[in-house]
Amino acid sequence: xxxxxxxxIWTISGADCSGGAGIAADIKTAHGLNVEICHLITxxxxxxxxxLISVNPVSVELLQQQVDALRFDKSPVVIKIGLIxxxxxxDWLVALINVLKAQSPKLIIIYDPVGxxxxxxxxxxxxxxxxxxxxxxxxxxxxxITEAQQLSKDTSSDVTIQAQKLLNIGLxxxxxxxxxxxxxxxxxxxxxKVNGLNETIEYQLHSLRIDTSYSHGGGCSxxxxxxxxxxxxxxxxxxxxxxKAFINQGLVKKAGESKYYGAFEQGCWPKNTADFPQVCSTxxxxxxxxxxxxxxxxxxxxxxxxxxxxxxxxxRLLPLNLNIIQLRLKNxxxxxxxxxxxxxxxxxxxxxxxxxxxxxxxxxxxYKAYGVHIGQEDLKNAGLAAIQQAGLRLGISTHGxxxxxxxxxxxxxxxxxxxxxxxxxxxxxxxxQGVENLSxxxxxxxxxxxxxxxxxxxxxxxxVCQTGVDSIAVVTAITESSDYRDAVQNFQQIIxxxx
Numbered sequence: 116x117x118x119x120x121x122x123x124i125w126t127i128s129g130a131d132c133s134g135g136a137g138i139a140a141d142i143k144t145a146h147g148l149n150v151e152i153c154h155l156i157t158x159x160x161x162x163x164x165x166x167l168i169s170v171n172p173v174s175v176e177l178l179q180q181q182v183d184a185l186r187f188d189k190s191p192v193v194i195k196i197g198l199i200x201x202x203x204x205x206d207w208l209v210a211l212i213n214v215l216k217a218q219s220p221k222l223i224i225i226y227d228p229v230g231x232x233x234x235x236x237x238x239x240x241x242x243x244x245x246x247x248x249x250x251x252x253x254x255x256x257x258x259x260i261t262e263a264q265q266l267s268k269d270t271s272s273d274v275t276i277q278a279q280k281l282l283n284i285g286l287x288x289x290x291x292x293x294x295x296x297x298x299x300x301x302x303x304x305x306x307x308k309v310n311g312l313n314e315t316i317e318y319q320l321h322s323l324r325i326d327t328s329y330s331h332g333g334g335c336s337x338x339x340x341x342x343x344x345x346x347x348x349x350x351x352x353x354x355x356x357x358x359k360a361f362i363n364q365g366l367v368k369k370a371g372e373s374k375y376y377g378a379f380e381q382g383c384w385p386k387n388t389a390d391f392p393q394v395c396s397t398x399x400x401x402x403x404x405x406x407x408x409x410x411x412x413x414x415x416x417x418x419x420x421x422x423x424x425x426x427x428x429x430x431r432l433l434p435l436n437l438n439i440i441q442l443r444l445k446n447x448x449x450x451x452x453x454x455x456x457x458x459x460x461x462x463x464x465x466x467x468x469x470x471x472x473x474x475x476x477x478x479x480x481x482y483k484a485y486g487v488h489i490g491q492e493d494l495k496n497a498g499l500a501a502i503q504q505a506g507l508r509l510g511i512s513t514h515g516x517x518x519x520x521x522x523x524x525x526x527x528x529x530x531x532x533x534x535x536x537x538x539x540x541x542x543x544x545x546x547x548q549g550v551e552n553l554s555x556x557x558x559x560x561x562x563x564x565x566x567x568x569x570x571x572x573x574x575x576x577x578x579v580c581q582t583g584v585d586s587i588a589v590v591t592a593i594t595e596s597s598d599y600r601d602a603v604q605n606f607q608q609i610i611x612x613x614x
Contacts, residue, residue, distance in 0.1 A: 513532055
């Protein structure tokens, strides 16, 4: 029996008697994504598939009584706010959030602004100026394009400008949903403030538009799905990506049905590759016409992948008939790097082992290496076209769903996923994948070998191999072992026995 406690989220929103949006959508979404949800109803609405008839606000006294009952009994890790029915509720929410954040500093607040009903009519007469105190203390805002225009007071279709104006209010993250734009594609844009600084990073996803009228409550479901994935501990970029896949999954269920305005159909955790969006980035646009990198020409799984930091270790491991080794050289002068890379590549030519040089792609090209491995932090500055034209194989590091999908579009020779577990060699706080997430990402892989890396020792290797991953990369599990030959043999036995 699984006794692991589910993460708890709260939804503070309106009740839709037609069952499509609001609290009903939030509850169905949260249950499908394995979180516990508590709901506080801000208003009872009277609406159907044709029109909004009335909005009946709930008193803040009753809402506060519910908070008092839940605050310590079922404390949330994320709160999603939807329909706000009165100015009094805004004042109450601002005071509430300040209290809850003092209690739980890591609490995430997501606000999905609900201004107009999709069937026509407005939910309240609250204006942007009245919302400013609330917006200033929320973490994530998830408007559609119309709501973003209203809140940012920018009526253009430039979501980058709207998002920046909204960040200037005090928000950390703005996600503008693109489902309302007239286009063959649904394009979602996220602008995120890095560590509360003025520096920002953007994430963009797009999918083919899905023709269906069963979309009532899709916006509510988007915000609650995002809350659920964040509650499970995913980084923003990965929660954003899984959320888009969750929405696509629901829309596809009723694709082509357009005679009746029906409720969005919430599903479960998205796993189907076809439901996942395409990652848009300047990097992908730059290399969109670049041919695929050469394959590793494998007849079986890639197997054990040692990552070492010296020529001495390379000399020890090359005779062991491994399929692949990576040389990762750090803290060397330019002259030392040149000499060491040249020596390593020369040594490897007497063996069948595929030697990858970490990061130093110019030297790898210069001395005609078999391949080069590029980390995410160096990917933008790497000459991928030069690497491809030189005939080198390419491996790319990824840390989660967003980066995995992005890197896969570059058609490398293999992809690495990490860190699977905490590791001694690098601080991967917030990016630990775990075996379960590794399995989920493998569902999204195409015909490119996948390497698991990070904190994998002999006791953990069995569980990693059971995911079906093509290779496991190890560092200290070999270099700090009492007998490196025994360590290599033991790892190979585990890999071979896993099939």
